[in-house]
Amino acid sequence: MTQTLTIRRPDDWHLHLRDGEMLAAVASYSRHFGRAIIMPNLVPPVVTGAQAAAYRDRILAALPADVTLRPLMTLYLTEGTDPADLVAAHAAGIITAVKLYPAGATTNSASGVRDFDKVRPVLEAMAEAGVPLCMHGEVTDPTVDIFDREAAFIERVLDPVRRATPGLRVVMEHITTADGVDYVMSQRDMGATITTHHLVINRNHILAGGIRPHYYCLPVAKRETHRLALRRAATSGDDRFFLGTDSAPHPDKAKESACGCAGCFTAPNTMSILAQVFDEDGALERLEGFTSLNGPAFYRLPPNEDHIRLVKRDAPALYPTHIPAGAETVTVFDPGFPLLWHVEDPA
Numbered sequence: 115m116t117q118t119l120t121i122r123r124p125d126d127w128h129l130h131l132r133d134g135e136m137l138a139a140v141a142s143y144s145r146h147f148g149r150a151i152i153m154p155n156l157v158p159p160v161v162t163g164a165q166a167a168a169y170r171d172r173i174l175a176a177l178p179a180d181v182t183l184r185p186l187m188t189l190y191l192t193e194g195t196d197p198a199d200l201v202a203a204h205a206a207g208i209i210t211a212v213k214l215y216p217a218g219a220t221t222n223s224a225s226g227v228r229d230f231d232k233v234r235p236v237l238e239a240m241a242e243a244g245v246p247l248c249m250h251g252e253v254t255d256p257t258v259d260i261f262d263r264e265a266a267f268i269e270r271v272l273d274p275v276r277r278a279t280p281g282l283r284v285v286m287e288h289i290t291t292a293d294g295v296d297y298v299m300s301q302r303d304m305g306a307t308i309t310t311h312h313l314v315i316n317r318n319h320i321l322a323g324g325i326r327p328h329y330y331c332l333p334v335a336k337r338e339t340h341r342l343a344l345r346r347a348a349t350s351g352d353d354r355f356f357l358g359t360d361s362a363p364h365p366d367k368a369k370e371s372a373c374g375c376a377g378c379f380t381a382p383n384t385m386s387i388l389a390q391v392f393d394e395d396g397a398l399e400r401l402e403g404f405t406s407l408n409g410p411a412f413y414r415l416p417p418n419e420d421h422i423r424l425v426k427r428d429a430p431a432l433y434p435t436h437i438p439a440g441a442e443t444v445t446v447f448d449p450g451f452p453l454l455w456h457v458e459d460p461a
């Protein structure tokens with residue numbers, strides 16, 4: 115028995131495509147998405163409008179001719195960001211948003227913000243010009259337990275910034291806790307992305323029965339009650355929540371290491387996994403809102419015109435377990451259950 119579901123083409127509101135050989139290796143795996151917000155944490159980071167335009171051109175050059183993904187660029191906010199350059203890049207359509215990494219919070223975040231007062235003029239200019247701010251929501255205070263860093267960020271940074279900068283449109287990226295869900299639900303004019311993997315794994319998947327580096331990402335997956343809160347938020351139909359896969363490829367050598375880096379590579383099988391998750395929760399009719407409607411509404415963009423079709427079959431959809439990237443390999447996220455939903459594109 116097959117079952118089909120046709121939805122507007124989805125968008126990915128948080129994606130790492132990297133650069134060079136890795137970009138060439140991973141770009142086509144986001145083929146089902148219409149648009150993607152491209153994260154700027156390259157080495158060195160994308161900090162000016164000119165760098166964002168050049169990076170966008172490298173992405174477009176790396177995409178095969180039959181992939182229509184449109185990259186929406188972001189700038190990496192530093193304490194030295196020039197508000198005039200940022201506002202001009204937004205007005206010219208080069209960037210769609212700006213990304214804030216607390217310094218040291220995650221992969222390639224050394225140039226991030228240490229002193230939030232120093233970026234106050236930039237945030238005010240962004241509020242004025244309507245440029246959304248995407249935040250990696252974790253404090254970096256070494257005295258705060260890593261499982262509490264998102265909750266501490268809400269109290270110490272996110273809420274104070276929102277109060278101090280009325281009109282600033284904020285996306286709390288890759289929320290991982292019930293605290294994140296509750297905060298977003300208490301606010302207006304704010305969005306939150308939820309990743310595919312945080313709907314599937316909790317911290318036991320990383321740590322019980324052996325350490326599994328391919329499930330390690332930041333913010334780190336929390337306990338099961340938090341995963342269930344994310345599932346409820348994503349499948350609720352509440353338009354403040356939308357998909358940002360945070361697909362973040364790293365060479366296997368860098369993950370399977372004494373100090374393995376953070377990030378799950380979910381681009382290849384994300385839509386199959388999400389269909390499975392929403393199906394399991396009896397919420398298939400709300401999948402389109404999460405993947406294809408709520409994000410554009412927040413970013414004040416029209417939804418994609420075209421569609422993809424998801425088909426549930428008896429035989430699972432097959433995805434590679436690893437992909438080659440130059441001389442390296444990258445492990446594809448393993449959801450741990452068969453993926454009965456196949457993506458048919460074009461619909």
Ligand SMILES: NC(=O)N[C@@H](CC(=O)O)C(=O)O
Nearest residue numbers: 130220221331332362376377
């Ligand atoms: N999510 C991750 O674990 N890693 C991301 C960075 C990020 O989004 O924080 C990466 O760039 O590898």
Ligand SMILES: [Zn+2]
Nearest residue numbers: 220250332333
């Ligand atoms: Zn992040």
Ligand SMILES: [Zn+2]
Nearest residue numbers: 130153360362
């Ligand atoms: Zn990310």
